[in-house]
Amino acid sequence: MVEQRRAAVLGSPIAHSLSPELHRAAYEALGLTGWAYDRFEVDEAALPGFLAELPPGDWAGLSLTMPLKRAVIPLLDGISDTAAAVEAVNTVVFGPSGRLVGDNTDIPGMAAALRERGIEKVDRAAVLGAGATASSALAALARICTGEVTVHVRTSARADEMRRWGERLGVPVRIADWTDAAAAFDAPLVIATTPAGTTDPLAAAVPERPGTLFDVLYEPWPTPLAAAWRARGGAVVGGLDLLVHQAVLQVELMTGRTPAPLAAMRAAGMRALAARSAG
Numbered sequence: 239m240v241e242q243r244r245a246a247v248l249g250s251p252i253a254h255s256l257s258p259e260l261h262r263a264a265y266e267a268l269g270l271t272g273w274a275y276d277r278f279e280v281d282e283a284a285l286p287g288f289l290a291e292l293p294p295g296d297w298a299g300l301s302l303t304m305p306l307k308r309a310v311i312p313l314l315d316g317i318s319d320t321a322a323a324v325e326a327v328n329t330v331v332f333g334p335s336g337r338l339v340g341d342n343t344d345i346p347g348m349a350a351a352l353r354e355r356g357i358e359k360v361d362r363a364a365v366l367g368a369g370a371t372a373s374s375a376l377a378a379l380a381r382i383c384t385g386e387v388t389v390h391v392r393t394s395a396r397a398d399e400m401r402r403w404g405e406r407l408g409v410p411v412r413i414a415d416w417t418d419a420a421a422a423f424d425a426p427l428v429i430a431t432t433p434a435g436t437t438d439p440l441a442a443a444v445p446e447r448p449g450t451l452f453d454v455l456y457e458p459w460p461t462p463l464a465a466a467w468r469a470r471g472g473a474v475v476g477g478l479d480l481l482v483h484q485a486v487l488q489v490e491l492m493t494g495r496t497p498a499p500l501a502a503m504r505a506a507g508m509r510a511l512a513a514r515s516a517g
Contacts, residue, residue: 242272244296245492248288249303250281254457256478256507257301260485263506267499268489273298282309289313289338299492300330301485307370314340323407324373329488341491344371347484348378348452351475354483357382357427357450364388364422367431368396371454373403375429380407388425392416423448430454430463441466448472454480457511478507 247257261275307326317340327340362385397413404411420443429452441462451467456477489498
C-alpha cells in the first residue's frame, strides 16, 4: 500500500516560493509516490484557523516563510533549541497524536551551504542588514566564526536588536553604520541579508581580492553585488544554495529519510528559476 502524506509551505506572499519544486523533486527521488506538497497563502491572522482545520494523520509537516516564523510559536507543542535560539520557526513536524514541533533549518542550512564551499571556520565576518535573516546569520556564525562579527545597520533600533542577538548567541558583535557598508568587504566572509536592490550600489566597491560572499537572495540572480564579486575572483554562495540546504533538512525531518537528495533538489530549483527567467 502506498503511503499517503501531505506537506506544504505557508506564508504571505507565497506564490514565488520554490519549496514545492524542491520537495516534490525529493519525493520523486526517494520513491515517495504517495506524498504531496502544496503552497498556501496564509497570513498571521489566518494561521491559527489553518492549523486547527488540518485533518489529523494526513500531514507530515509544514514549511513556513514570512510573516509566520515567529507567529507560529505560541501555536506549537514545542520547539527545538535551534529555533528557540533565534525565536523563529521555519519547519513544523507533525508528531504522534498530532503533536506539533517547530524547528529552524535556516541556521544549519546556512552553515551547510558554506561548508559545501569549503568554509568551515573564519576568524571574523560581516553581516549586511539587521532583519530576521540577519539573526539567523548570526546564529550560523556562532558555529563557525571565532572572532568578531561586524553588522552594518540602517537604523539605531536595528542596532540595539542586533546587539541583543549577539549577546544571546554568544557572538561578539560590532555595530557599523550602513553608510560604511563597503568596509565590510575586508572581512573573509560577508553575508548579505538585505532585500533585493539594497546592496546594488555597493557592487562598485568590491575589492581586488575579495573573500567569500554569501548573498541570501536567489531571484533575480546573480545580484549586481554577487556578479561583481565573482568577476573579481571571489567565492560566491547564493540564496538557492541556502534554500536547497535548508529544504534538505526539512525533507529529512518530515519524511524520516536520510540523506535527502541534494543534487535532485538543486537541479529542480535551477530549472524552476530558469523557467521564470524565460517566461
